[in-house]
Amino acid sequence: MKRTLLIIVGLFIAIQFIRPTQQNAKVIDELQLKAEPKVMKVLKTSCYDCHSDNTVWPWYSQIAPFSWTITEHVVDGRAAVNFSKWETYSQEKKQKELRSIYKKVYASMPLSSYTWIHKDAILTKEQIKMIRDWTGVRR
Numbered sequence: 263m264k265r266t267l268l269i270i271v272g273l274f275i276a277i278q279f280i281r282p283t284q285q286n287a288k289v290i291d292e293l294q295l296k297a298e299p300k301v302m303k304v305l306k307t308s309c310y311d312c313h314s315d316n317t318v319w320p321w322y323s324q325i326a327p328f329s330w331t332i333t334e335h336v337v338d339g340r341a342a343v344n345f346s347k348w349e350t351y352s353q354e355k356k357q358k359e360l361r362s363i364y365k366k367v368y369a370s371m372p373l374s375s376y377t378w379i380h381k382d383a384i385l386t387k388e389q390i391k392m393i394r395d396w397t398g399v400r401r
């Protein structure tokens with residue numbers, strides 16, 4: 263019993279040495295997404311931790327194994343769409359992302375593993391409608 267516990271504690275300590283790289287690239291103002299304040303407020307609260315270079319890395323994001331999953335979400339999220347680099351995107355890419363946002367705010371975004379901790383990131387019906395209107399997508 264005592265031995266098993268020691269092994270578990272030992273493993274937990276050992277994995278802390280496997281540290282993923284967590285970086286925030288410098289934000290260049292001219293390249294950032296610009297939208298009306300009410301839209302920006304929602305995006306910043308619900309999306310920016312994974313889709314911008316303004317990621318807030320909380321204390322638990324430093325602790326393995328959570329650090330691995332959290333870092334992966336941020337890396338993959340930024341690779342998919344990074345609002346801090348919005349103005350580097352072509353018109354086609356912007357349109358594609360706006361269509362994707364239109365769909366995802368109703369379905370899978372923000373990720374549920376995120377809203378489980380960040381309750382304030384859960385989108386209300388009104389916020390979903392507001393973001394959808396902002397995308398300009400008509401169907």
Ligand code: HEC
Pocket residue numbers: 305308309310311312313334335336338339342343359362363366367371372373375376385
């Ligand atoms: C916890 C991290 C996280 C949060 C918060 C989050 N996303 Fe994501 N998002 C991801 C990841 C990871 C992907 C890539 C994998 C996927 O599509 O599921 C992604 C993919 C997307 C895509 C698809 C882009 C493409 O080109 O494939 C869109 C659009 C998107 N997110 C919009 C949003 C919006 C809008 C919000 C806020 C309402 C949001 N996300 C919040 C992690 C996040």
